[in-house]
Amino acid sequence: MSGIREVFPVEAGGFTTAGEASATIKQILKKLGVDAGVVRRVAVASYEVELNLIIHSLGGELLLHVDDHRVRITSQDRGPGIPDIDLAMREGYSTASEDARSLGFGAGMGLPNMKRNADQFAITSDPGVGTCIQMDFNI
Template sequence: MSAVYREYKVEADDFTRAGEASADIKRTLKQLGVSSTVLRRVAVACYEVEINLVIHSDGGTLTLKVDDEGVHLKSQDVGPGIADIDQAMREGYSTADEEARSLGFGAGMGLPNMKRNADRFAIKSRLGEGTTIDMMFALA
């Protein structure tokens, strides 16, 4: 079974490069011929997850895999982890700092937006260790 993999390093607090991984992911999906409706949902979710890595994490990686089932996005960071996932998943809840808010981020819609757009969404986190988010977008 053929599949396409991509991995992107995302640095913490690097706002100048935020969005570059998403742009490359979108281009990859367009070249593969992923349908516009799926593309639109992936675009929103992958930008949110990338921005989350920049704002909240101590850095991490974003992985893209496209196979027969669909588009898989995985975000893995090295910390600091989420204390209360239920609270973090609530719309409007954000722990973004002043700098991020001054740049227009931190509306507390990131995680809920990812969940809404993905066909499968899973989040695991351990305080002091890091967070992993798995998303899948079905092709058909």
């Protein structure tokens, strides 16, 4: 399989188009013949990170990179950053707005769901600058 790189811009507050990037990523992986179980894990994790960009960030992008050994999803945003990553990783902890919560988001399960579904999960954040999440899925 030749390497594939795709970039998906994600707009802050774009609830009506939420999930489009993740759905496209899922279609690409299916077409590449990636194992169905891996595709499902990537779909859940990429949806969660896409929603985090929509709910919490000032906008950003998702990057898909596929090679012979792994699927890599990288999320990079333009802020505002996470002051306490350990707290943000805790199940049930959320800073989502009331608007987001009224749609069923903000359960405080997004980051834990990403970590559980990915084979490798890394998060770095610089308050005032932005957050980067990198998830690898072995294939």
